Amino acid sequence: MHIQMNDIYKAFGANQVLSGVDFELQEGEVHALMGENGAGKSTIMNILTGLHKRDSGTIQIDGQEKYFDSPKDAEKHGVAFIHQELNVWPEMTVLENLFIGKELRSRFGLLKTKEMKALAKKQFEKLAVNIPLDRNAGLCSVGQQQMIEIAKALMTNAKVIIMDEPTAALTEREIEKLFEVINALRKEGVSIVYISHRMEEIFTICDRITVMRDGKTVDTKVISETNFNDVVRKMVGRELTDRFPERNPSVGKTMLEVKNATRNGVFENVSFSVKSGEIVGVSGLMGAGRTEIMRALFGLDKLDSGEIWLDGKKAAIKNPYEAVKYGIGFITEDRKTEGLVLDFSIRDNMALPNLTSFSKKGFIDDKTENEFVDLLIKRLQIKTQSGETNAKDLSGGNQQKVVIAKWIGIGPKVLILDEPTRGVDVGAKREIYQLMNELTDRGVAIIMVSSELPEVIGMSDRILVVHEGKISGELAKSEATQEKIMTFATGGQ
CATH class of the missing domain: 3.40.50.300 (P-loop containing nucleotide triphosphate hydrolases)
Incomplete structure (x- = not known):
């Protein structure tokens, strides 16, 4: 799936959030979307998936102008969004969360629990996840809830997956496994928008990078043509000389x-x-x-x-x-x-x-x-x-x-x-x-x-x-x- 967003504007009341954003996603690429908090990254993706309506600008999907009515409509057409703020239902089981709104039923309306469990286990095995399917999601750690959300998106057979801070609560081992899954999806032609503040991940997994600042597109580059300092400078509009400030601790009692x-x-x-x-x-x-x-x-x-x-x-x-x-x-x-x-x-x-x-x-x-x-x-x-x-x-x-x-x-x-x-x-x-x-x-x-x-x-x-x-x-x-x-x-x- 090829997506082209041109000159997108969006305001919430008097607050102008996007001011002419351009973004292109090619088929089978992992595209980093970076910018400071409040730069408009999540907003532009929420417009793509129909959660917000643009004020002006155009969206083309595979060469045709196309606008989704809602995130559910976007998902139906193959675009899934894994949000940074997790959307699990804490009182429901892990299995129920994975199939919410997409339950498998027999012709008599009965749940195909055995079949759903088999599909869930297969997806968890791909991600090397070991969470009991009958556990209430609210009893899972934040990292486990993140993996549930990732598994849920992968089970939709999406052509485009938007990942907003997907590794924020994951361990190094889980991140490695997620990257293996991303590489496999890329080979299958799935496109991924990768929103993250972890610079090492961007340069490890992504093909191209688009930087946003203050609701505008600053630049888009092939990842091999840029570097850490260049990306930071474009994000913040200034040099960030040292990643970690020097510490001179005066340790007491x-x-x-x-x-x-x-x-x-x-x-x-x-x-x-x-x-x-x-x-x-x-x-x-x-x-x-x-x-x-x-x-x-x-x-x-x-x-x-x-x-x-x-x-x-x-x-x-x-x-x-x-x-x-x-x-x-x-x-x-x-x-x-x-x-x-x-x-x-x-x-x-x-x-x-x-x-x-x-x-x-x-x-x-x-x-x-x-x-x-x-x-x-x-x-x-x-x-x-x-x-x-x-x-x-x-x-x-x-x-x-x-x-x-x-x-x-x-x-x-x-x-x-x-x-x-x-x-x-x-x-x-x-x-x-x-x-x-x-x-x-x-x-x-x-x-x-x-x-x-x-x-x-x-x-x-x-x-x-x-x-x-x-x-x-x-x-x-x-x-x-x-x-x-x-x-x-x-x-x-």
């Missing part, structure tokens, strides 16, 4: 110490410490227990045994409210369901953990609250018209900045960052890294869980590797390599 923390069946005898001014990276494969350890530290899940010490004192943390009182902030990996109240404004989201700071005799001081919110919007360069904008109306990267801002506001002693740059563009990533440096300069102890090995190595002072619920290795920054981390992550020595 032990701020957090975990002793023999155990949650039965999940992780066992986990012990580590983090000092003030230090960034400790936590790596490991999906399902190793990284996130589960952090959830228990924050009081979201119960520890069966073990101790947590904060600033030299034993802490009894039974819930997140107590964790916040002890000075712990937690930026979760799933901003959509756990990090934000999407129907609340930016202001209300940022203020939630900080209400006592704005209260006087039981009443909110609006002036103090607004000054606080305006300062953080400016400091984190959140792209919005005002603090009254609803969180759901922001791009993924700007939503992530709101989540970070609300926890900075409590003045944390310990800040846990679980996948802090998932779905965030290269410019915004650097802003988050610089912010992490500023926080550690003020003595904050940071734990950063990340699936991106370059990020773990680039920003951590020490690295802990988790394997099957245990810390399998610890590496100093000076000795850390991707190979060593993966050796520990897979149970090697």
